Amino acid sequence: MTRLKLPPYGRALLERRRGGDHPLEVALIYGHDWRADVGGVPRIALNPEDYEPGGFDWHLFAGIKVVIHDQEVTGAEFDENLRPPTFGKFYDLITEVAVFAAFIEIAWPARCGLSLREATELARSCRWFDRETKKVQWPRWWSDDIEAQYARRMSGWLMDCGVRVGVIERKCVKAA
Numbered sequence: 001m002t003r004l005k006l007p008p009y010g011r012a013l014l015e016r017r018r019g020g021d022h023p024l025e026v027a028l029i030y031g032h033d034w035r036a037d038v039g040g041v042p043r044i045a046l047n048p049e050d051y052e053p054g055g056f057d058w059h060l061f062a063g064i065k066v067v068i069h070d071q072e073v074t075g076a077e078f079d080e081n082l083r084p085p086t087f088g089k090f091y092d093l094i095t096e097v098a099v100f101a102a103f104i105e106i107a108w109p110a111r112c113g114l115s116l117r118e119a120t121e122l123a124r125s126c127r128w129f130d131r132e133t134k135k136v137q138w139p140r141w142w143s144d145d146i147e148a149q150y151a152r153r154m155s156g157w158l159m160d161c162g163v164r165v166g167v168i169e170r171k172c173v174k175a176a
Contacts, residue, residue, distance in 0.1 A: 004057035008034075008045045014060045016042065024161055026064055030093065031071025036109075038069065046093075048072055053092035058100050065103040065157060067116070068094065073108055084128060084140060091141040094119055098142075098150050102157030120150060 006014065013026065027038035034045040046056075070090065077088025098104055104119035123142035130137045138144070162168035 004055065006060065007056050009042075010044055010057070010060055013042050013044060017060065022064065024065060024157075024164065026061060026066050028061075028066050028068045028097065029071060030068055030074065030090065033071050036069045036071060038067070041067075048074055048090075051089060051093060053089060053096065056096070058097050061097055061101045063100075063102050063153060063157060063160075065105070066097055066101040067105045067107050068097065069107045071109060073112060075106060075108070078126075080126070080128075084130070084137065087126075087139055087141055091139070094122075095141040095146065098146050101150075102153040104150075120147065123147070 007028075016023075023042055025041045027036070027041050027043045029036050029038070029043060029045040030048060030051070032047060034043070044060075074088055074090040077090060079086045094104065094106070098119055106117045106119065106122060108114045123139060126139040126142075127136050128139070129135075138147075159168060
């Protein structure tokens with residue numbers, strides 16, 4: 001069995017989490033310029049050439065929001081005119097992170113003028129009609145199972161976020 005490796009800066013985040021510090025948000029920089037302005041959140045970084053699907057351990061993102069900063073705009077690597085549509089390996093990264101993360105947003109460099117895109121919303125916009133099965137299909141990188149698990153984790157993350165900022169009392173969360 002292949003041993004999964006942590007991405008650059010992953011060990012520091014994992015040790016921080018093991019020490020009891022669980023950030024609400026983490027930035028995953030996907031590109032060559034790892035200096036993206038991510039505010040005060042922990043940063044993980046990955047060069048596109050170093051990423052191969054199934055090679056990294058993303059469990060360090062369990063239950064937290066991940067903003068994937070697509071510095072190379074590799075999210076544009078798709079052909080929606082093909083059936084089924086084709087997508088580049090950036091979308092495999094979204095899938096792998098979605099298995100653990102509570103919430104995913106995709107960000108592009110400011111010079112592109114694109115706003116943040118939430119993963120479920122992006123997946124829904126990539127659905128396509130399969131004439132053979134006569135059904136609307138998810139893109140290859142999303143599924144009903146991922147959607148259901150992701151929605152559960154997102155709901156828990158939103159409650160935790162509400163508790164941390166004082167909008168919701170902890171006792172209310174336990175009763176729900």
